Amino acid sequence: MTGALQATSRPRLPRGVRLKHDKVRGEWLLLAPERVIKTNGVARAVLERCTGELTLRDIIAGLVRDFEAPEARIEADVRALLMSLAEKRLLDF
Amino acid sequence: MTMTPPAPVGLLAELTHRCPLGCPYCSNPLALEGREGELATGEWKRVFSEAAALGVLQVHLSGGEPLSRRDLTEIVRHCASLGLYTNLITSGIGMNASLVKALAEAGLDHVQLSIQDADAASADKIAGYAGAFAKKQEVAALVTAEGFPLTVNAVIHRANAARAGAMLDLAVALGARRVEIAHVQYYGWAVANRGQLMPDRAAAAAAVAEVEQKKRELAGIIVVDHVIPDYHARLPKACMGGWGRRTLNITPTGKGLPCHAAETLKHLTFWNVRDASLSDIWYQSPGFNAYRGTAWMNETCRSCERRDIDHGGCRCQALALAGDAAATDPVCHKSPDHARLADILAAETQTEPAPYHYRRVAARGSA
Ligand code: SF4
Ligand code: SF4
Numbered sequence: 001m002t003g004a005l006q007a008t009s010r011p012r013l014p015r016g017v018r019l020k021h022d023k024v025r026g027e028w029l030l031l032a033p034e035r036v037i038k039t040n041g042v043a044r045a046v047l048e049r050c051t052g053e054l055t056l057r058d059i060i061a062g063l064v065r066d067f068e069a070p071e072a073r074i075e076a077d078v079r080a081l082l083m084s085l086a087e088k089r090l091l092d093f
Numbered sequence: 094m095t096m097t098p099p100a101p102v103g104l105l106a107e108l109t110h111r112c113p114l115g116c117p118y119c120s121n122p123l124a125l126e127g128r129e130g131e132l133a134t135g136e137w138k139r140v141f142s143e144a145a146a147l148g149v150l151q152v153h154l155s156g157g158e159p160l161s162r163r164d165l166t167e168i169v170r171h172c173a174s175l176g177l178y179t180n181l182i183t184s185g186i187g188m189n190a191s192l193v194k195a196l197a198e199a200g201l202d203h204v205q206l207s208i209q210d211a212d213a214a215s216a217d218k219i220a221g222y223a224g225a226f227a228k229k230q231e232v233a234a235l236v237t238a239e240g241f242p243l244t245v246n247a248v249i250h251r252a253n254a255a256r257a258g259a260m261l262d263l264a265v266a267l268g269a270r271r272v273e274i275a276h277v278q279y280y281g282w283a284v285a286n287r288g289q290l291m292p293d294r295a296a297a298a299a300a301v302a303e304v305e306q307k308k309r310e311l312a313g314i315i316v317v318d319h320v321i322p323d324y325h326a327r328l329p330k331a332c333m334g335g336w337g338r339r340t341l342n343i344t345p346t347g348k349g350l351p352c353h354a355a356e357t358l359k360h361l362t363f364w365n366v367r368d369a370s371l372s373d374i375w376y377q378s379p380g381f382n383a384y385r386g387t388a389w390m391n392e393t394c395r396s397c398e399r400r401d402i403d404h405g406g407c408r409c410q411a412l413a414l415a416g417d418a419a420a421t422d423p424v425c426h427k428s429p430d431h432a433r434l435a436d437i438l439a440a441e442t443q444t445e446p447a448p449y450h451y452r453r454v455a456a457r458g459s460a
Contacts, residue, residue: 014242014270015202015240015241015242016202016203016241016242017242018178018202020150020176020178022148022150024100024146024147024148025100025148029150031150031151031178031202033180033203033205033242033244033270033271034151034180034244034271034273034318036102036150036151086313087312087313088316089270089271089313089315089316
């Protein structure tokens with residue numbers, strides 16, 4: 001983690017952190033060192049976009065379109081999720 | 094009332110007991126298995142295939158030293174092909190540049206590297222292996238250069254408690270994103286070395302405070318997972334997240350255990366992957382069902398509001414310290430045996446420590 005998350009930051013899941021669909025439990029999970037984190041539909045949509053190619057601004061715009069939700073709320077949710085992962089060193093940007 | 098337990102999340106595969114190091118706190122049993130009895134490559138592959146089908150998400154490739162197995166890369170590739178998250182738990186001894194590349198190409202997800210101390214001479218003495226400290230620096234550099242996420246594991250005890258904070262700094266310097274720093278847990282070889290390992294109350298408390306302080310300072314740089322010393326606590330840990338609830342352990346010869354120390358519970362029967370499916374071991378075997386739920390608990394735990402939080406603590410510790418595996422973990426202040434912990438602590442930390450009983454293959458007490 002280096003400083004604050006900017007609109008132009010390009011968040012990405014580092015190696016060793018990946019999404020997986022678990023057939024046995026029927027859910028999408030984020031697998032990380034010594035951790036398994038459950039994800040809901042929105043979190044999964046955010047994390048699938050964290051490839052290091054899209055900027056935070058692009059990610060939010062895409063979600064606003066797909067989920068037909070107010071931008072301010074999406075932005076708050078996305079930032080909260082990404083910062084909590086970055087604090088755990090599970091996201092780079 | 095019996096309820097179906099949840100599917101297991103993790104599998105600890107003790108691929109071998111062979112290891113070049115001799116750490117006196119090793120959690121492996123005193124009676125170490127030789128190479129002859131180890132599961133063959135094909136048997137391990139079957140175990141991992143069954144694990145994936147059962148719902149296991151993460152496999153921890155451990156030992157002993159897993160690099161002692163020539164087929165490690167093949168095993169990793171098989172696990173990766175099943176979508177399993179693969180975590181290599183290694184001392185680093187036996188690693189080299191081409192093996193790091195081969196493991197990366199096979200799909201390994203994460204590396205956990207142990208360190209013994211922040212001081213080179215002390216680290217080599219604890220490991221019982223000259224040059225171990227320097228070798229680990231090299232291995233950390235190879236692993237991070239390859240792009241692997243790295244966790245550093247450190248165990249705190251009498252000889253290094255004063256450098257608990259320095260070990261966290263070393264983990265940062267080695268390029269780790271995460272460090273697990275734990276006070277010794279007294280299973281396996283650590284029991285035989287309890288007097289050599291146990292820090293006194295003041296030293297343990299100082300190390301705990303230093304780690305907590307540095308954990309805050311290093312937030313965002315490295316994640317610190319800190320396990321505090323049992324013998325100084327008032328409440329037990331939820332051992333393994335509860336008996337047979339989250340993970341299982343397969344020994345080098347194929348025995349399925351709820352935890353790596355569970356073989357000390359001699360009254361239980363554990364099944365072997367050579368005779369039974371992993372699913373039957375998890376759901377049907379008497380060893381796994383022995384301490385599931387709350388029916389086995391004594392009244393102190395069964396009537397306690399924490400019974401679904403810590404599940405009565407650790408069964409192996411209850412047996413070792415209270416003489417009954419179904420007793421309340423003596424770490425708990427409600428245990429009638431809790432006071433004895435203070436006696437053990439006082440007795441063990443009074444005298445100058447004896448030389449280590451290094452973990453060696455036929456070595457019980459033969460240092
Ligand atoms: S009495 Fe049993 S359940 Fe309650 S805190 Fe102690 S060990 Fe845990
Ligand atoms: S309760 Fe026993 S079996 Fe479970 S982890 Fe603890 S030591 Fe192991």
